[in-house]
Structures are given as C-alpha cells and as structure tokens.
Amino acid sequence: MPPQAVAKPKCKISASRKLSLKILLLARATEELEAEKAAKEEEKVRYLGEKLPPLQLIGLNMDELQKLCKQMHEKVDMVDEERYDCEAKVIKNNKDINELNLKIQDLGGKFKKPALRKVRVSADEMLKALFGSKNKGSMDLRANLKSVKKEDIKQEKELTMEVGDWRKKLEGMSGMEGRKKMFDA
Known part of the structure; x- marks a missing residue:
C-alpha cells in the first residue's frame, strides 16, 4: 500500500x-x-x-555648606558600598547559575565533546603560545641532539679492542711461562 x-x-x-x-x-x-x-x-x-x-544652598554660611558637603560625601560612600555589594551578589549568582547549568548538562548526558582537530605546530610556535613573548631563543630540536662523529666511533672500537687484549695477556701469563715473563720484565 x-x-x-x-x-x-x-x-x-x-x-x-x-x-x-x-x-x-x-x-x-x-x-x-x-x-x-x-x-x-x-x-x-x-x-x-x-x-x-532639592538642595537649598541660598542663605547658608561656610560651616553649614561644609556640613552639607560632608553629609553628601557620606551618602555617596554608602551608595557606592551598596552598589559594590549588589555587583558582587550578581557576579556570585551568575557563577552559581553557570555551575548549575553545567551540572544539569552532566546529569542529562547530552553534552557532546567536540571533535579535536589535528594541528601542526612547530616547536617555536608552541613555545610562543605557552610563554608568550618571554621566550626569545628559538627551539631547534635537531641542534640539541647528540652529534656522533666518525672519530668517536673509531675511538670506541679501539677501546673494545683494548678490552680484548688484556684477556689475551692473561692467557699468556698463565702457567710457568707467564711467571717467567713477569720476572724477566
């Protein structure tokens, strides 16, 4: 159908x-x-x-004006304190709301983690991102690697050959002939 x-x-x-x-x-x-x-x-x-x-400033002498100014400053200070307290409460409430929203998302289990992208970053860019402009030197990883020269390889081979030689000398020194050689030297 x-x-x-x-x-x-x-x-x-x-x-x-x-x-x-x-x-x-x-x-x-x-x-x-x-x-x-x-x-x-x-x-x-x-x-x-x-x-x-409304302010009535006409007919006031200097002392009364100063008292009035002090009263106004006190009122301004009180209003500033109230404003600061209200702002602090608003900030705290916003943080609490955000935390509760995150908890709701966690409990709901519908929060999806975004897929991570592969990004190619050189060592210099990584250090710049981590430390900002503090890092002035460049990070060349190949420069820090140990360099091996052919002379070093030849010296290592000679050392291993010398190790083998002392064993041969010991074999030659064994027995009566070896003792005779030690006294002759």
Missing part, C-alpha cells in the same frame, strides 16, 4: 490580510515599548525625588 500524502489545509486568510495583521501587531508592540519606557522614566523621577530632596 503506498503511503497517502497528507494534504495541507489551505490557509483561509489571504496574504494581504496577513500582512495587514502583521503591521498592526508591530505597531501595537512599538506603542507598548514606548509606554514602558515612559513608565520607567516616571518611576526613575519619582524615586530620585524621594531619595534626593
């Missing part, structure tokens, strides 16, 4: 009607955004009116 195609029901609203509805929705959304901004401004003005009464 061939699978039957499910027919989509035709949309009963015309394209021009959809467009006009979309335009009306966008206009309504912009009006609400503007009203929300105005409400926030009014709230801000009301709050500042409560917290900061």
Whole structure:
C-alpha cells in the first residue's frame, strides 16, 4: 500500500490580510515599548525625588555648606558600598547559575565533546603560545641532539679492542711461562 500524502489545509486568510495583521501587531508592540519606557522614566523621577530632596544652598554660611558637603560625601560612600555589594551578589549568582547549568548538562548526558582537530605546530610556535613573548631563543630540536662523529666511533672500537687484549695477556701469563715473563720484565 503506498503511503497517502497528507494534504495541507489551505490557509483561509489571504496574504494581504496577513500582512495587514502583521503591521498592526508591530505597531501595537512599538506603542507598548514606548509606554514602558515612559513608565520607567516616571518611576526613575519619582524615586530620585524621594531619595534626593532639592538642595537649598541660598542663605547658608561656610560651616553649614561644609556640613552639607560632608553629609553628601557620606551618602555617596554608602551608595557606592551598596552598589559594590549588589555587583558582587550578581557576579556570585551568575557563577552559581553557570555551575548549575553545567551540572544539569552532566546529569542529562547530552553534552557532546567536540571533535579535536589535528594541528601542526612547530616547536617555536608552541613555545610562543605557552610563554608568550618571554621566550626569545628559538627551539631547534635537531641542534640539541647528540652529534656522533666518525672519530668517536673509531675511538670506541679501539677501546673494545683494548678490552680484548688484556684477556689475551692473561692467557699468556698463565702457567710457568707467564711467571717467567713477569720476572724477566
């Protein structure tokens, strides 16, 4: 039996009607955004009116002005402390939220580790990445390898031959003939 195609029901609203509805929705959304901004401004003005009464500086002598300045500095310090505390709480809460999100991902088991790519990096680039610009010398790995010269190989062969010679001398020294040679020398 061939699978039957499910027919989509035709949309009963015309394209021009959809467009006009979309335009009306966008206009309504912009009006609400503007009203929300105005409400926030009014709230801000009301709050500042409560917290900061208008200053009356006319008719104050020098001592009273200094007292007023000291009071204002104290209030500014208190506000700064509150702001710092609020920022610290926000940072702490953000860290906690991130940690909890990571725990949720771990418990869900749906976290996929990204596939690692093979990257060719020279030793100089690796040191630059690790130490930054602190490392000025280049790292030539071949220069640090031990170099073996042909003379060194010949000297090693002579040493091994000398090792064999002392054994022959001992064999020659064994018995009466060897003792006689030792006294003759």
